[in-house]
Amino acid sequence: MGKVLVVTSGKGGVGKTTSTASLGAALAQNNQTVVVVDFDVGLRNLDLVMGAERRVVFDLINVVQGDAKLAQALIRDKRIETLSILPASQTRDKDALTADGVARVIEELREKFDWIVCDSPAGIERGAQLAMYHADEAVVVTNPEVSSVRDSDRIIGLLDSTTAKAKAGEKIAKHLLLTRYDPVRAARGEMLRVEDVLEILSIPLIGIIPESEEVLRASNLGSPVTLNAPESAPARAYFDAARRLRGETLDMSVPSDRKGLFAKLFNWRAA
Amino acid sequence: MALVLSPEPPLTDWMAALDLQIAKSAAFFAAKPVILECGLLGPDDAGLDALVPALLERGIRLVEIEGADPDWPATEGWTWPQGYSGGRAIGAIEIPEEAPAPPPDPSRASLVIDEPVRSGQTVSFPDGDVVVMGSVASGAEVSAGGSVHIYGTLRGRAFAGAGGNAAGRILCSRLNAELVAIGGVYMTAEDIPASHLGRAVQVRLDGERLVLLPLD
Numbered sequence: 052m053g054k055v056l057v058v059t060s061g062k063g064g065v066g067k068t069t070s071t072a073s074l075g076a077a078l079a080q081n082n083q084t085v086v087v088v089d090f091d092v093g094l095r096n097l098d099l100v101m102g103a104e105r106r107v108v109f110d111l112i113n114v115v116q117g118d119a120k121l122a123q124a125l126i127r128d129k130r131i132e133t134l135s136i137l138p139a140s141q142t143r144d145k146d147a148l149t150a151d152g153v154a155r156v157i158e159e160l161r162e163k164f165d166w167i168v169c170d171s172p173a174g175i176e177r178g179a180q181l182a183m184y185h186a187d188e189a190v191v192v193t194n195p196e197v198s199s200v201r202d203s204d205r206i207i208g209l210l211d212s213t214t215a216k217a218k219a220g221e222k223i224a225k226h227l228l229l230t231r232y233d234p235v236r237a238a239r240g241e242m243l244r245v246e247d248v249l250e251i252l253s254i255p256l257i258g259i260i261p262e263s264e265e266v267l268r269a270s271n272l273g274s275p276v277t278l279n280a281p282e283s284a285p286a287r288a289y290f291d292a293a294r295r296l297r298g299e300t301l302d303m304s305v306p307s308d309r310k311g312l313f314a315k316l317f318n319w320r321a322a
Numbered sequence: 323m324a325l326v327l328s329p330e331p332p333l334t335d336w337m338a339a340l341d342l343q344i345a346k347s348a349a350f351f352a353a354k355p356v357i358l359e360c361g362l363l364g365p366d367d368a369g370l371d372a373l374v375p376a377l378l379e380r381g382i383r384l385v386e387i388e389g390a391d392p393d394w395p396a397t398e399g400w401t402w403p404q405g406y407s408g409g410r411a412i413g414a415i416e417i418p419e420e421a422p423a424p425p426p427d428p429s430r431a432s433l434v435i436d437e438p439v440r441s442g443q444t445v446s447f448p449d450g451d452v453v454v455m456g457s458v459a460s461g462a463e464v465s466a467g468g469s470v471h472i473y474g475t476l477r478g479r480a481f482a483g484a485g486g487n488a489a490g491r492i493l494c495s496r497l498n499a500e501l502v503a504i505g506g507v508y509m510t511a512e513d514i515p516a517s518h519l520g521r522a523v524q525v526r527l528d529g530e531r532l533v534l535l536p537l538d
Binding site (some may be wrong): 197199202204205207208209211212250251253 | 432437438440441442443457459460461462475478
């Protein structure tokens with residue numbers, strides 16, 4: 052049975068879709084079978100970031116409503132054989148997703164893949180709730196700034212109260228992924244420090260993705276950064292995060308392209 | 323409605339029976355007017371002098387004493403209530419037996435929260451104290467009928483003495499609150515003196531004013 056992982060944040064523009072694509076690709080590059088699912092119905096982006104936009108025929112809504120079979124809607128990645136994408140519909144809205152339909156699709160995906168990585172829409176409404184409902188684990192994407200941290204805190208509260216696992220009295224595993232982190236600006240006090248974010252959110256950290264132009268470049272090329280520039284600092288951070296998701300314990304560091312200058316080793320731990 | 327008590331000799335036995343009745347239903351006599359009917363008693367009955375003081379001692383509110391004469395020597399120490407008239411007898415009634423009040427359940431006297439209180443969450447406990455082992459996030463609310471204890475950082479709102487209990491307090495190991503309130507008197511982040519921010523603080527109500535005191 053596969054594991055359902057939701058990538059969520061509450062706030063928009065913090066890097067959910069980029070992180071979904073990069074984590075999904077990083078897991079697949081390590082021989083896991085992975086599907087990335089776009090739940091952002093009406094504002095789909097994951098297909099673009101994955102470079103699959105010209106191959107979309109059917110989408111999640113078609114499968115949920117029974118108009119297409121799952122196999123018809125899944126798009127296999129051309130670069131990594133074990134990676135697939137289930138795109139969202141751009142023409143419909145989130146009301147087209149039914150709870151029963153989503154449950155059925157997730158069940159079917161669980162049988163086919165090791166990892167089902169769900170890209171949540173921003174906000175806390177229906178779309179985001181459906182994306183997180185079946186999750187076994189959650190990656191909370193947060194930027195080091197106060198509004199993003201507060202929205203993430205809200206989302207963590209919802210993960211602990213409104214998901215299927217929470218309703219069954221179980222705990223959903225939550226991981227913090229800090230994105231767009233700039234150690235220089237954080238040192239100058241222009242950003243929240245990692246310690247501050249961890250103290251507020253108090254969930255374990257699985258990665259710090261440094262602010263990097265490689266991320267934007269990869270996104271515009273339609274290729275996850277772990278494929279497009281696997282040696283770059285953000286790619287290495289995503290690879291490490293993916294290994295932590297699989298249960299490995301690694302030292303936490305902020306990877307840097309300018310080696311030696313900021314590649315300080317940290318030992319952060321969440322309460 | 324007034325109750326009529328009709329003591330009969332021997333008075334020590336009657337008093338013991340009354341005590342038993344009070345023990346079974348403590349609330350029954352509370353605040354009810356009682357008429358003492360002494361028709362069954364004579365002026366020379368043993369213990370007559372102690373009867374009225376003993377009733378008053380048990381919190382029974384006498385509104386009238388009938389069938390006894392202030393001229394009886396034994397009634398010298400009695401407190402005679404102001405007159406009461408126009409009463410109409412409605413016969414004997416059963417005193418309801420109430421179940422003895424259960425001892426207070428210690429697990430309900432306070433609500434202990436092991437998790438951080440997240441933004442958008444509300445914790446409300448009107449029956450007693452709330453203890454939060456973690457932090458209370460910006461945009462979260464904790465409300466207690468008694469006191470609020472926060473062992474992490476208070477970044478959201480805390481309401482103590484929510485039912486109007488002025489004795490409630492707010493205690494936190496780091497104060498960065500958006501709002502603190504006790505018994506309806508509140509203070510917003512703007513009014514909290516900077517010297518208390520980020521510190522361990524207790525907040526109490528002094529009259530109509532909140533007082534912040536350092537805890538360390």
